[in-house]
Amino acid sequence: MKQYIIKRLLTAIPLLLCISFVCFVFINLIPSDPAEVALRVRQVPIITDEAIAEVRAELGLDKPYLVRYLTWLVNCLKGDFGISYVNPSRTVAGELLRCLPATLRLAGASFILVILLSLPIGFFCAVYKDSWFDRIMRGIIFITTAMPAYWVGLLLMWSVSIKLDLLPTSGSGSWRHLILPACTVSLSYIATFIRLIRNNMLENMKQDYVLYANVRGLPQKSILVKHILKNSMHTCIVALGMSIPQLISGTIVVENVFAWPGLGTLCISSIFNRDYPVIQTYVLLIGVLFVMFNLLFDILQSLADPRLRKEAA
Amino acid sequence: MLQRFLHHKTAVATVSLVLLVALIGIFAPWIAPNDPLATDIINKFAPYSAEYPLGTDNLGRCLLSRMIYGIRPTLGLAVLTMLGTICLGALMGLLAGYFRGWIEEVIMRVVDVMLSFPSQVMVFAVVALLGVSVQNVIIANVFIKWAWYARMIRTGVMQHRNSNYVLFSRCIGTPERFVLLRHLVPSIASDLAVLASLDVGWAIINISTLSFLGLGVQAPTPEWGAMLNEAKNVMTSNPTQMIVPGIAIVVLVSAFNLMGDALRDVLDPKEVSE
Numbered sequence: 384m385k386q387y388i389i390k391r392l393l394t395a396i397p398l399l400l401c402i403s404f405v406c407f408v409f410i411n412l413i414p415s416d417p418a419e420v421a422l423r424v425r426q427v428p429i430i431t432d433e434a435i436a437e438v439r440a441e442l443g444l445d446k447p448y449l450v451r452y453l454t455w456l457v458n459c460l461k462g463d464f465g466i467s468y469v470n471p472s473r474t475v476a477g478e479l480l481r482c483l484p485a486t487l488r489l490a491g492a493s494f495i496l497v498i499l500l501s502l503p504i505g506f507f508c509a510v511y512k513d514s515w516f517d518r519i520m521r522g523i524i525f526i527t528t529a530m531p532a533y534w535v536g537l538l539l540m541w542s543v544s545i546k547l548d549l550l551p552t553s554g555s556g557s558w559r560h561l562i563l564p565a566c567t568v569s570l571s572y573i574a575t576f577i578r579l580i581r582n583n584m585l586e587n588m589k590q591d592y593v594l595y596a597n598v599r600g601l602p603q604k605s606i607l608v609k610h611i612l613k614n615s616m617h618t619c620i621v622a623l624g625m626s627i628p629q630l631i632s633g634t635i636v637v638e639n640v641f642a643w644p645g646l647g648t649l650c651i652s653s654i655f656n657r658d659y660p661v662i663q664t665y666v667l668l669i670g671v672l673f674v675m676f677n678l679l680f681d682i683l684q685s686l687a688d689p690r691l692r693k694e695a696a
Numbered sequence: 697m698l699q700r701f702l703h704h705k706t707a708v709a710t711v712s713l714v715l716l717v718a719l720i721g722i723f724a725p726w727i728a729p730n731d732p733l734a735t736d737i738i739n740k741f742a743p744y745s746a747e748y749p750l751g752t753d754n755l756g757r758c759l760l761s762r763m764i765y766g767i768r769p770t771l772g773l774a775v776l777t778m779l780g781t782i783c784l785g786a787l788m789g790l791l792a793g794y795f796r797g798w799i800e801e802v803i804m805r806v807v808d809v810m811l812s813f814p815s816q817v818m819v820f821a822v823v824a825l826l827g828v829s830v831q832n833v834i835i836a837n838v839f840i841k842w843a844w845y846a847r848m849i850r851t852g853v854m855q856h857r858n859s860n861y862v863l864f865s866r867c868i869g870t871p872e873r874f875v876l877l878r879h880l881v882p883s884i885a886s887d888l889a890v891l892a893s894l895d896v897g898w899a900i901i902n903i904s905t906l907s908f909l910g911l912g913v914q915a916p917t918p919e920w921g922a923m924l925n926e927a928k929n930v931m932t933s934n935p936t937q938m939i940v941p942g943i944a945i946v947v948l949v950s951a952f953n954l955m956g957d958a959l960r961d962v963l964d965p966k967e968v969s970e
Binding site: 398401402405409412525526528529530531532533534537538540541545628629632633635636639640650651653654655657659662665666670673674677 | 817901904924928935945946947953
C-alpha cells in the first residue's frame, strides 16, 4: 500500500512540472511585448526604447528562456508570483489572496447545497424508480443540463430579488448575498450527482448481495440504507471530491452575473485589462488544485476499496 | 439503418427540429420580418405586434429578426467548433491508437496534461492569450476539447486494430492509409457521431456564455448569448427581454442532447437493452 501511495505521489510531480511549464509558456506567447504592455497600462505618456529596456530588466525579460522558467518556478514555490501589470504596487499573490476567500465561501456553500440536495433526491429516485417523483426529477435534470448557468442566474435574480424582493441582487457581505449565487453554481452539479447516485444504486440493486440480504429477510429499509446506499457512496464520494476544484473554477461565470468579488470576477477583469500575470497564476492555481485533489481522492479510494488495491499492485 | 431511424420518433423529431432551425438561420434574410440592426428608437420595448412579432429591444430593434439572424453565429460557431475538434481529435487518436510506440507516448502525455486542466479555465486562458474575437473563441474551444476525442478514438482504434479483418487486411499487404481510412474510421464513426451531437449542445452553451461575458461575439451582431447580456442591463425595467433568447438556447441544446441519445439507439442497436 505504501508503495502504491509513493508511486502515485511520484507520478504527480512530472504532471505538475508540465502544468507549470504550460503556464509559463502561456505568458510568453502573448502577441504583444509584455514590457510595452506594462508601460501602457501604467499610462506612461511616451514609450521610448529606453523605457522598454528598463521595464524589461525590471521584469527580468532579458534573460534566456530556461533560466527565466527556473527563476519563475523557484519564485512560485516561494509564493512570489510577480507583480500585477495593471497596478505595480500590488503583488499577484496579494490580489489572489484578496479574492480567494469570497470564492471559497461561494464554492463551499455550493458544495454543501449539492450534498444536501442530491443525496436524498438521488436516493428516492432510485428507490421509487419510474414513479411520478422519479419522472419529474428526471425532467428537471434534463432541463437543467440544457440551461446556461448565467441564464439561470438572471432568472433567479429577477424572480427572487426583483419580483419578490426577498434577497439582494448582487454584491457580497452577508449570508443573504450568498444564497442566489450558490444555488446557481450548484444547480448543474446537483443534476449530475442525482443521476450518478441514482444509476449507482440501481446498478447495485441487481447485485447478488442484495438478493442474499432479501433472502435473509432483512427489512427493506436496512437493505437500502446500510447495503445499497453505502456501497453506492464509494464512487460518489470520489466524484464529489474531484469536483471540488471544478466548483472553485466553475464560479467564474456566476460570479460575474452576481458581481461577486471573487477569483472569477478578478479573472475576467484581468482578461479585459490584459493583466497576464494574474491570469497565469490563476490558471496555475486551478491546475495544481486539480492534480492535488485527483491524487488525494485516488489514494483515499484505494484505501477504502481493497479491490482497487489489488488491481494497482 | 434508415428504416430504424424513421421508426425512432425522438430521432426524427430532434433531427428535423435541428434541420429546421439551421434552415431558418441559412435563409434568415428572406424569413426575418425586419432588419436585425435597424433601430427604431421611438418604438423601443414595444410589445407584441404585427410589425414586431416578438416586440423590440432597448434600441427598438426587432427581437424576432435578431433571434433569426442569431441562429447563424450561435449554431454556426458551435458546429464549426465541433468540426475542428473532431478533425484534430480523430487525427491524434488514430495516430496514437494505430502506430503506437513513441508517437502514442507523446500524444497521450499531451492529452493527459490537457485533461488535467479544468476546461472552463482553459477557455478563458486561451481567449485571454489570443485576444477577444470570434475565431479565438473557436480556437479556445477546440483546444480544450480535442483531447477528449483523441482519447476516445484511440480506445476505439485499439479495440478494432487487432480484430481479424484488420489483421487479414494487413496480411495481404493493404497500404496503411487504406486500413486507417476504410477500416478503422468507419468502425468508430457511429461512436463519434453520438458524442459529437451531444457535444454540440455543450459548445452552444460555452460560446453563448463567452458572448454573454463580452468575450465572444461582439455587441451589434445578434447572438443569443450577447442578446442576453444586453437584456441583463434592462432587467429591472423590461424583464421579458431575457425570456426569448434563453428559451431558444434551452430548446436547441435539449434537442441536441436528445438527438445524441436517439442516434445512439439508431446507430448501435446492440446497446438498446432496456
